[in-house]
Amino acid sequence: MKIVVCVKRVPDTETRIRIDAQGLGIDPAGVKHVVSPYDEFALEAALRLKDETACEVSVMTIGGEECVETLRTCLAMGADRAVLLRGAFGQDGLAIAKALAEALTADSPDLLLFGLKAADDDQQQVGPMVGTLMGHPCATAVASFGVEGERVICEREVEGGVQTVTLPLPSVLTITKGAHQPRYPSLKGIMAAKKKPMEIREALAGPQRISVRKLELPPERDAGRIVGEGVGAVPELVRLLAQEARVL
Amino acid sequence: MSGVLAIVEEHGGSFARSAGAVVSAAAMVASNLDTRVEAIVLGDSGVQERAASLGTFGARKVTVVTHPVLASYHPDGYLEALEPLVGDGEYDAVLLAASDQGKDLAPRLAARLDVPLLQEATGLSVDGGRVIVTRPVYAGKAVLSATSDVAPLLATLRASAFTELGGGSPAEVEVITPSLDAEAWPMRIVSHRSTGEGLPDVSEASVIVSGGRGLGGPEHWGVMEELRRALGPEATLGASRAVVDAGWRPHSEQVGQTGKTVSPRLYFAVGISGAVQHLAGMRTAGTIVAINKDPDAPIFKVADYGVVGDAFEIVPRLAEEIRSLKESGASDSGRSA
Ligand SMILES: Cc1cc2nc3c(=O)[nH]c(=O)nc-3n(C[C@H](O)[C@H](O)[C@H](O)COP(=O)(O)OP(=O)(O)OC[C@H]3O[C@@H](n4cnc5c(N)ncnc54)[C@H](O)[C@@H]3O)c2cc1C
Ligand SMILES: Nc1ncnc2c1ncn2[C@@H]1O[C@H](COP(=O)(O)O)[C@@H](O)[C@H]1O
Numbered sequence: 001m002k003i004v005v006c007v008k009r010v011p012d013t014e015t016r017i018r019i020d021a022q023g024l025g026i027d028p029a030g031v032k033h034v035v036s037p038y039d040e041f042a043l044e045a046a047l048r049l050k051d052e053t054a055c056e057v058s059v060m061t062i063g064g065e066e067c068v069e070t071l072r073t074c075l076a077m078g079a080d081r082a083v084l085l086r087g088a089f090g091q092d093g094l095a096i097a098k099a100l101a102e103a104l105t106a107d108s109p110d111l112l113l114f115g116l117k118a119a120d121d122d123q124q125q126v127g128p129m130v131g132t133l134m135g136h137p138c139a140t141a142v143a144s145f146g147v148e149g150e151r152v153i154c155e156r157e158v159e160g161g162v163q164t165v166t167l168p169l170p171s172v173l174t175i176t177k178g179a180h181q182p183r184y185p186s187l188k189g190i191m192a193a194k195k196k197p198m199e200i201r202e203a204l205a206g207p208q209r210i211s212v213r214k215l216e217l218p219p220e221r222d223a224g225r226i227v228g229e230g231v232g233a234v235p236e237l238v239r240l241l242a243q244e245a246r247v248l
Numbered sequence: 249m250s251g252v253l254a255i256v257e258e259h260g261g262s263f264a265r266s267a268g269a270v271v272s273a274a275a276m277v278a279s280n281l282d283t284r285v286e287a288i289v290l291g292d293s294g295v296q297e298r299a300a301s302l303g304t305f306g307a308r309k310v311t312v313v314t315h316p317v318l319a320s321y322h323p324d325g326y327l328e329a330l331e332p333l334v335g336d337g338e339y340d341a342v343l344l345a346a347s348d349q350g351k352d353l354a355p356r357l358a359a360r361l362d363v364p365l366l367q368e369a370t371g372l373s374v375d376g377g378r379v380i381v382t383r384p385v386y387a388g389k390a391v392l393s394a395t396s397d398v399a400p401l402l403a404t405l406r407a408s409a410f411t412e413l414g415g416g417s418p419a420e421v422e423v424i425t426p427s428l429d430a431e432a433w434p435m436r437i438v439s440h441r442s443t444g445e446g447l448p449d450v451s452e453a454s455v456i457v458s459g460g461r462g463l464g465g466p467e468h469w470g471v472m473e474e475l476r477r478a479l480g481p482e483a484t485l486g487a488s489r490a491v492v493d494a495g496w497r498p499h500s501e502q503v504g505q506t507g508k509t510v511s512p513r514l515y516f517a518v519g520i521s522g523a524v525q526h527l528a529g530m531r532t533a534g535t536i537v538a539i540n541k542d543p544d545a546p547i548f549k550v551a552d553y554g555v556v557g558d559a560f561e562i563v564p565r566l567a568e569e570i571r572s573l574k575e576s577g578a579s580d581s582g583r584s585a
Contacts, residue, residue, distance in 0.1 A: 013505050013525050017389040026390065037506050091394055092364045119505060121385050124367050125355035132359035137434040140352045143499065157500055159348045159449040164438040177499050177506055209397040210364045213380060218391050218531065221550050230557040231565045237537070237555055238569040245535045245552065247514040248570060248579045
């Protein structure tokens with residue numbers, strides 16, 4: 001079975017975000033990048049399947065040359081091969097989805113795994129868009145899954161509950177945390193990664209139709225106050241919540 | 249023809265909590281574009297009777313798409329039913345709630361209609377005839393304003409960030425019964441198990457009582473539950489990742505970068521230190537209350553009100569005070585955010 005995991009390079013979640021001079025993007029100075037956390041969950045899910053059954057795990061990303069580093073991390077974790085689709089994409093998830101769909105059609109994998117959402121733009125869309133474009137069924141927010149014959153059985157995390165769904169292969173899943181605690185690359189993995197295939201192609205450059213007007217920091221929260229210490233402060237807290245904030 | 253379309257969510261014959269906010273947001277955009285507002289609701293026949301009531305929020309016309317297989321959400325069925333209606337409508341904007349369902353459906357609709365999508369909008373405005381969406385990015389550490397270069401502008405809205413209008417007259421209702429065949433959909437929904445004890449989801453709730461590692465173990469959630477109950481039916485429980493990773497609470501309750509991003513009216517952080525990844529998920533809350541025994545905990549930097557001390561002493565007392573305030577009728581509750 002062939003599995004492809006789509007991963008995105010994003011700023012580390014600890015990073016302090018500064019806005020660039022044009023006010024349209026972030027200032028890249030000093031920003032450390034990582035594999036988007038949900039994509040690590042997706043990769044972990046694929047690697048667990050590989051631990052159990054014979055399958056080939058590829059990772060694919062769209063971005064600049066610097067993404068080679070991101071892909072190497074995934075290879076070190078245990079992926080077999082990597083594909084970089086070189087291109088500069090902005091906020092338009094559909095443009096990214098089209099480029100991925102085009103590349104994935106050529107690869108014809110059985111299972112396409114995505115993160116539920118990317119930690120930078122948080123758009124939560126590329127996975128189901130790729131599914132729709134390729135005509136493959138798609139289950140989102142999958143916390144765990146297994147393959148039985150020609151079908152995948154998924155547990156989806158939905159509002160107020162867990163839904164069990166089955167889909168025929170090939171299919172698209174977007175992965176949420178579940179029990180997917182990502183493994184760390186081992187030293188052996190890091191060494192092996194250097195010899196694994198890394199393919200670089202150009203991404204399909206279609207129109208990008210989201211125009212950014214402005215990127216800004218969220219309004220600063222007004223300095224809060226410590227109402228007091230211990231239970232003695234509770235009546236005053238409740239008074240403030242009721243009369244000042246008017247939220248009770 | 250032009251207009252703004254609100255796709256309204258329905259569960260078992262009643263509108264979702266988000267319905268009023270989504271239709272109202274559509275009405276606001278429509279009035280700025282000088283055009284009309286329509287709503288579409290999909291469901292089993294039960295929803296028909298209530299459809300005209302969406303007029304309260306400004307909808308002029310409501311299209312009810314009914315079919316037994318639309319009684320509960322299935323992406324293939326909803327997409328099949330909606331695509332022709334939305335595609336032929338020549339709408340300026342199409343808006344849905346950023347619920348799990350809305351966020352699952354919207355990308356598929358975007359791909360079919362070949363228009364970009366902006367998920368989880370927290371603001372909408374109109375500038376020079378274009379609809380501008382504002383939405384948090386970098387898990388709330390920045391705010392993006394963007395627009396689509398093609399119509400319709402497709403967006404999902406975080407309902408708690410929009411105000412409900414009121415006072416409109418009943419809408420005109422049209423009922424459509426498409427022919428749909430669930431057998432043809434490749435994905436099968438096998439079962440659904442409720443885990444939330446019927447509580448609102450953290451991403452939708454207007455009040456959240458969130459607990460962290462400071463609570464010491466799952467057996468201590470009784471005090472949290474007591475506070476939640478005192479706050480009323482719109483309140484729900486949340487958790488930090490430390491708590492979820494330890495298996496004390498389900499991941500569905502996790503707030504933060506790898507959990508849900510929330511914007512409730514009121515957020516209680518109890519025994520939560522306030523790591524950036526947690527703050528990322530809740531910093532847009534209306535009022536933040538922190539209870540922590542460490543006066544230097546970073547959570548106090550974003551909290552509007554903080555109490556330093558032991559959660560096990562403070563939380564039960566807080567629940568008690570809130571209960572007696574509500575019983576005295578002096579509370580301001582019942583207003584929506
Ligand atoms: C990629 C990535 C993604 C992440 N995503 C998330 C996320 O989505 N959500 C999230 O929450 N975290 C996330 N984290 C983890 C985050 O960095 C913190 O580790 C986590 O938020 C800490 O949880 P906590 O505040 O419950 O625990 P701690 O940091 O251990 O804090 C416990 C607090 O409780 C206080 N306390 C102890 N006893 C009491 C008492 N009796 N009464 C009152 N207070 C008490 C302590 O003073 C302390 O401040 C992520 C981390 C990474 C690297
Ligand atoms: N540039 C990209 N390259 C590869 N995969 C991507 C890219 N952008 C998004 N994805 C995938 O789509 C998922 C959802 O991203 P998003 O819709 O942007 O939140 C991510 O978790 C990745 O799996």
